[in-house]
Amino acid sequence: MRFLVQKFGGTSLLTQELRDRVATRIAEAVDEGYAPVVVVSAIGRAGEPYATDTLLNFALAAGRDLPARELDILMSCGEVISGVVMVNTLQRMGRQAVFLTGAQAGIITDHNHNDARILRVDPKNVISQAKEGKIVIVAGFQGISEEGEITTLGRGGSDTTAAALGVALNAECIDIFTDVEGIMTADPRIVEDARILDNVTYNEICQLAHEGAKVIHPRAVEIAMQKNIPIRVRSTFTNSPGTLVASHNQVYGTIDITTDRLASGVAHIAGVTQFKLTVSEVNIDNPALRIFKALALADISIDFINVSPELIMFTVKDEVAKKATAVLQNLGIHPQIRPNCAKISTVGAGIHGVPGVMSHIVEALAEEQVEILQSSDSHTTIWVLVQQDQMHKAIQALHRKFELGHGKNVP
Incomplete structure (x- = not known):
């Protein structure tokens, strides 16, 4: 069978008119010879009656926290509602369909409630239903532990469900349908001439997603890869073709994504605080080990880490900066703290091994008088830290420097 996995987000299912449009997309896949397996999110966003956040707010109105197990049972309801409604919509169009919960679809997870990871997928029920000619609708964002408990997959869980099913079914493709036309070179609210990328590599989109682009969850990409x-x-x-995500040397139709472009996009994360410590002023043994271990024990996630014999630098989210400061002060350490920063990432498969990329970044930011507070790089990404009030100017400058709005690249 030619399986095609299609995932539809909550905004695509909000009204009956939109659900009819989704059903038409699914029917088109059937008519093209595919056996579609459709993953659905909960209907709408916060405030809509069946959105996950709305259900949570209703349940927590009494002001008491629910145990993680009961939260998972509650949070799984939104996808069940949207899946059953989509079956009804398809049947009204004369298409046979069946709904499966995550458990019924064979999504087996670990036991970590509210943020479970998929251990394996047993697709036999999905395949059996598809062989009977039914369109299989699967609840995203949920699975079942080996102990038989309902679990949810955390942020981006429906994307992860779609990718896991795609791999288990050896699908020809995984279509992530959303309310935007594809992955863009930058946030269009910041860069006016941001454009849709025709294609990106798995590594590029993982970096873009990790660094602030929210179109697809990086875990889903890692699974599909x-x-x-x-x-x-x-x-x-x-009817836009959207953005193709594939390996560096794959050719899909007439699209060869083995290109010589340097950068694919500019992503950003706002609201971070930089911590800077001069090692000679820290009167403890193994300061890096002591600092990072203390922060880990306090459940504080750190990012953008630079360690040298002279300096230790890292960032945390603004909202935990006060807590991180207290942890360090308990060690007798008084760091330099710079709040309200932004991490900006220039991402591209062509960056690796190419001389001059960093000089382009420094030049672009210097021309706009944007101070680089910290920098780092990998084979696909160069990161810089700037003050948040200079973030928009920095993103626009980098987008121009790499000519991303015109589909060109710096030679």
Whole structure:
């Protein structure tokens, strides 16, 4: 069978008109010879009656915290509602369909409630239903532990469900339908000439997603990459082909994404605080070990880490900066603290091994009088830290320097 996994987000399912559009997309896949397996999120966003956040707010109105197990049972309801409604919509169109919960679809997870990881997928029930000619609708964001408990997969869980099913079914493609037309070179609210990327590599989109682009969850990309299952990020509302995510040397149709471009996009994360410590002023043995261990024990996640014999630098989210400061002060350490920063990432598969990329970044920011507070790099990404009030100017400067709005790159 030619399996095609299609995932539809909550905004695509909000009204009956939109659900009819989704059903048409699914029917088109059937008519093209595919056996579609459709993953659905909860309907709408916070404030809508069946959105996950709305259900949570209703349950927590009494002001008491629910245990993690009961939270998972509650949070799994939104996808069940949207899946059953989609079956009804398809049947009204004359299409046979069946709904499966995450457990019924064979999504087996660990026991970590509210943020479970998929251990394996047993797709036999999905395959059996598809062989009977039914369109299989699967609840995203949820699974079942080996102990038989309902679990949820955390942020981006429906994307992860779609990718896991795509790999288990050896699907020809995974289509992620959303309310945007694809992955963009930068946030269009910041960069006016940001454009849709025709194609990106798995590594590029993982970096973009980790560094602030929110179109697809990086865990889903990492799962699909295991079997080189292509992903297309597309709009529910237009016929745009969207963005193809595939390996560096794959050719999909007439698209060869083995290109010589330097940068694919500019992503950003706002609201971070920089900590800087001069090692000679820290009167403890193994300061880096002591500092990072203390922060880990306090459940504080750190990022953008630079360690040298002279300096230790890292960032935390603004909202935990006060807690991190207290942890360090308990060690007798008084760091330099710079709040309200932004981490900006220039991402591209062509960056690795190419001389002059960092000089382009420094030049672009210097021209706009943007101070670089910290920098680091990997084979696909160069990161810089700037003051948040200079973030927009910095993103726009980098987007221009790499000519991302025109589909070109710096030679």
